[in-house]
């Protein structure tokens with residue numbers, strides 16, 4: 554594997570950054586996860602835009618243009634002959650002192666890893682997920698806006714630990730008001746009749762790119778799509794529930810906190826959207842060459 558660091562490609566062995574990088578010392582940095590399908594980078598412009606918005610919010614100036622960043626992603630994929638994979642794009646604050654001050658860090662580090670993806674097992678899509686809500690509350694947006702995709706994912710990792718301890722692969726996090734927020738790395742949707750609902754940004758969620766694609770596809774298919782606050786009650790009583798994310802795509806949920814959702818198997822609307830998402834992913838994107 555060839556890893557991109559600041560304009561150069563390195564072997565996996567030589568791809569190294571300093572222990573004084575504030576990305577490591579403080580989680581001070583931003584990132585994106587991007588999919589490649591059939592030698593095309595899916596939603597590249599959207600991911601790059603979000604990366605720059607995250608960076609802006611933490612006063613991190615990325616030392617290259619958006620166009621150069623997009624080209625660097627494509628170049629890294631080409632160097633790795635990535636046909637289908639997962640690209641991790643990371644911008645760290647760079648090397649500094651042991652103090653917090655980010656402004657002593659002179660040069661942000663731009664890292665691009667074009668990896669193969671560890672997909673969710675097929676069974677999750679065929680049978681649906683059993684998940685739980687967890688005690689760890691989603692970070693308050695007023696403290697740390699979830700739209701900042703930062704290198705500090707401890708809030709989500711704590712929730713993930715609680716899910717795994719409960720014997721399930723994924724957790725639903727509530728916000729400080731007890732409203733449903735999101736899964737640890739995915740957004741959540743409910744289906745009731747022909748209406749889809751997902752928590753609004755004010756619920757304290759990352760506005761996922763997959764979430765937006767699915768909302769779009771659903772509207773085009775004639776479903777009503779609402780952003781609305783929801784409680785666990787709404788999840789338990791939905792006809793269908795599914796999660797969306799770059800890695801997971803669209804994955805059905807059939808049990809939450811030991812309550813069976815709908816018929817307890819992947820629902821028709823979820824399956825329809827899963828299929829439409831896959832068709833779109835296979836058809837669009839920036840060619841790797």
Ligand code: PMP
Nearest residue numbers: 738739740759761762763798799
């Ligand atoms: N929520 C969180 C907390 C995430 O980390 C992610 C994955 N980036 C998502 C939702 C889904 O976002 P996307 O569809 O852009 O991958």
